[in-house]
Amino acid sequence: MRISVIGCGYLGAVHASAMAELGHDVIGIDVDEHKIGELASGRPPFFEPGLPEILTSATASGRLRFSTDMADAADADVHFVAVGTPQSPDTNAADLRFVDAAFEALIPHLAEGALVVGKSTVPVGTAARLAARIADAAPHATLAWNPEFLREGFAVKDTIEPDRLVYGVGDDHAASVLDRVYHAAIEAGTPRIVTDYATAELVKVAANAFLATKISFINAMAEIAEVTGADVTQLADAIGHDARIGRRFLNAGVGFGGGCLPKDIRAFAARAEELGRGESVGFLREIDAINLRRRQRVVDLAIEALGGSVNERKVAVLGVSFKPDSDDVRDSPALDVAVQLKGLGAHVVATDPQGIENARVRHPQLEYVTSTEDALREAELVVLVTEWSEYRSLDPVATAQLVSSTSIIDGRNVLDPAAWRAAGWAYQGLGRP
Numbered sequence: 001m002r003i004s005v006i007g008c009g010y011l012g013a014v015h016a017s018a019m020a021e022l023g024h025d026v027i028g029i030d031v032d033e034h035k036i037g038e039l040a041s042g043r044p045p046f047f048e049p050g051l052p053e054i055l056t057s058a059t060a061s062g063r064l065r066f067s068t069d070m071a072d073a074a075d076a077d078v079h080f081v082a083v084g085t086p087q088s089p090d091t092n093a094a095d096l097r098f099v100d101a102a103f104e105a106l107i108p109h110l111a112e113g114a115l116v117v118g119k120s121t122v123p124v125g126t127a128a129r130l131a132a133r134i135a136d137a138a139p140h141a142t143l144a145w146n147p148e149f150l151r152e153g154f155a156v157k158d159t160i161e162p163d164r165l166v167y168g169v170g171d172d173h174a175a176s177v178l179d180r181v182y183h184a185a186i187e188a189g190t191p192r193i194v195t196d197y198a199t200a201e202l203v204k205v206a207a208n209a210f211l212a213t214k215i216s217f218i219n220a221m222a223e224i225a226e227v228t229g230a231d232v233t234q235l236a237d238a239i240g241h242d243a244r245i246g247r248r249f250l251n252a253g254v255g256f257g258g259g260c261l262p263k264d265i266r267a268f269a270a271r272a273e274e275l276g277r278g279e280s281v282g283f284l285r286e287i288d289a290i291n292l293r294r295r296q297r298v299v300d301l302a303i304e305a306l307g308g309s310v311n312e313r314k315v316a317v318l319g320v321s322f323k324p325d326s327d328d329v330r331d332s333p334a335l336d337v338a339v340q341l342k343g344l345g346a347h348v349v350a351t352d353p354q355g356i357e358n359a360r361v362r363h364p365q366l367e368y369v370t371s372t373e374d375a376l377r378e379a380e381l382v383v384l385v386t387e388w389s390e391y392r393s394l395d396p397v398a399t400a401q402l403v404s405s406t407s408i409i410d411g412r413n414v415l416d417p418a419a420w421r422a423a424g425w426a427y428q429g430l431g432r433p
C-alpha cells in the first residue's frame with residue numbers, strides 16, 4: 001500500500017521505516033528539515049536499536065522516502081499522523097497544536113478514498129472532532145484512530161510484532177484498510193480490537209495510566225520499606241509471582257520519566273476535569289506525586305551520603321536518558337537528579353552511553369563525559385540513575401580503584417548490595433536494606 005507518515009520523531013520515524021520493511025511504499029513527512037535530511041540519508045536522528053538497519057535497507061530499496069512538503073504525500077492511500085502532543089505548560093493538558101496543524105496541512109492533499117489514521121496520543125474526544133473536520137473539508141476521506149503502544153528501546157520489534165492492534169473507526173471500511181496495512185501482524189495472530197474513536201483514545205491513556213500506577217505503587221511500597229527495613233525488591237518478586245499481579249513494571253527506583261507516561265497521566269487528569277469527572281482519575285495526581293518524590297529521595301540520600309551537603313563535592317551521575325537503550329532525555333528522572341544536585345552546588349559529572357548530546361542541549365550547565373571511567377575518577381559519590389547494562393555490570397572492586405570515596409546510590413536497585421558492600425562500598429538502594 002502507499003502510506004504516508006506525518007511526524008517523523010521517535011514514533012513516526014520507526015513507524016515509517018517498519019511499514020517500508022513490511023513491504024509498503026512509504027513517505028515520511030516532517031516540518032523539521034534537518035531531521036528529514038538525516039532520515040533521507042539513512043541516518044536516524046535519534047538512538048533506537050534496530051532502526052539504522054531497517055532505515056538503511058528501506059531507503060536503499062526506494063520503498064521509503066522523506067520530504068518536508070505535504071504535497072508529496074498526496075497519492076498515499078493511508079496517512080498516519082504521528083506528530084507530538086506535548087504537555088501544555090500552564091494546564092498540563094495535551095497541546096494539540098501540532099495535530100491540528102498537521103491535519104490542516106494534510107486535508108487539501110487528501111485523495112479520493114484516503115484514510116487518515118491518528119497515531120498520536122490525544123485526549124478523548126479529539127478523533128470525533130477531527131472526523132467532523134474531515135467530513136466537512138474532505139468528505140471523500142475518512143478517519144481512524146490507531147493508538148501506538150511501542151516502547152522506546154524496543155520500538156522496531158514492537159511495531160513489527162505488536163502485542164495488540166486497536167482500531168478506533170467510524171465504519172468497517174477503515175478497519176479493512178488497516179487490516180491490509182498490518183496484514184503480517186494479523187496473519188501472525190495479533191489480537192485486534194475494532195472499536196469507536198473514544199474507546200481507542202481511552203485505551204491508550206488507560207494503558208499508560210495503568211503502567212504508571214504500577215510503578216508508583218511499588219515505589220510507594222519502597223517508601224514504606226525504607227522506614228521498616230523491608231526489602232522492596234523481594235516484596236516485588238513475592239507479589240509478582242501472583243499471576244494476577246505479575247512481576248513486570250514492579251521495579252522500584254527513581255521512577256518513571258520520558259516523553260509519554262508523565263505527560264499522558266497529567267493530560268488524562270486534565271481531560272477528566274474538563275469532562276466533569278476529575279475525581280474518577282484523581283488518583284493519577286497521587287501517582288505523579290509519588291513518582292516525583294522518588295527523584296527528591298535520591299537527592300536527599302546524596303546529601304546524607306556526603307554528610308549533610310553536596311556543595312563542591314564530586315558526584316558521578318551514571319545515566320541521563322530516561323531509560324536504558326534510548327537517548328531520550330525528556331522528563332528524565334536521571335537528568336532531573338543531576339540538575340538538582342548541580343543546583344545544590346555539587347560538582348556533577350554525568351555520563352550516558354547515548355543521551356549526552358540531548359542532555360547537553362537541555363542542561364548545558366552540567367559537565368558531561370563519554371567514558372564511565374572518567375565520570376567515576378575521583379568521585380566522592382556515585383549515583384546510578386539509568387540502568388544501562390554497562391552500569392549494571394560494573395565491578396565493585398575495579399570501580400573502587402577509581403573513586404576517591406566508596407559510596408554509591410543505586411537509584412534503580414540493579415546492583416547486588418552484598419557484592420558492593422563486600423568490596424568496601426557504602427551501598428544505598430531505594431527501599432532495600
Ligand SMILES: NC(=O)C1=CN([C@@H]2O[C@H](COP(=O)(O)OP(=O)(O)OC[C@H]3O[C@@H](n4cnc5c(N)ncnc54)[C@H](O)[C@@H]3O)[C@@H](O)[C@H]2O)C=CC1
Pocket residue numbers: 006007008009010011012029030031032035082083084085098099101102105119120121122148149150151152259260
Ligand atoms: N515516543 C514513543 O515511544 C511513543 C509516542 N507516542 C505518541 O506519539 C506522538 C509523537 O511522539 P514522539 O514521536 O515521541 O514525538 P517527537 O517529538 O519525537 O516527534 C514528533 C515529530 O512531529 C513533527 N511535527 C510537528 N508538527 C508537525 C507538522 N505539522 N507536520 C509534520 N510534522 C510535524 C516534529 O518535527 C517531530 O519530528 C505523541 O503523541 C506521543 O505521545 C505513542 C506511543 C509511543
Ligand SMILES: O=C(O)[C@H]1O[C@H](OP(=O)(O)OP(=O)(O)OC[C@H]2O[C@@H](n3ccc(=O)[nH]c3=O)[C@H](O)[C@@H]2O)[C@H](O)[C@@H](O)[C@@H]1O
Pocket residue numbers: 121148149150151152153208211215248249250251252253254255256257258259260261322323
Ligand atoms: O506512550 C508511550 O510513548 C509509551 O510509553 C511507555 O513506553 P516508554 O516510555 O518508551 O518506556 P517504558 O519502558 O514504559 O518506561 C517508562 C519509564 O518507567 C520507568 N520504569 C519502568 C518499569 C519499572 O518497573 N519501573 C520504572 O521505573 C522507566 O525507567 C522509564 O523511565 C509504554 O511502556 C509504551 O507502551 C507506550 O507506548
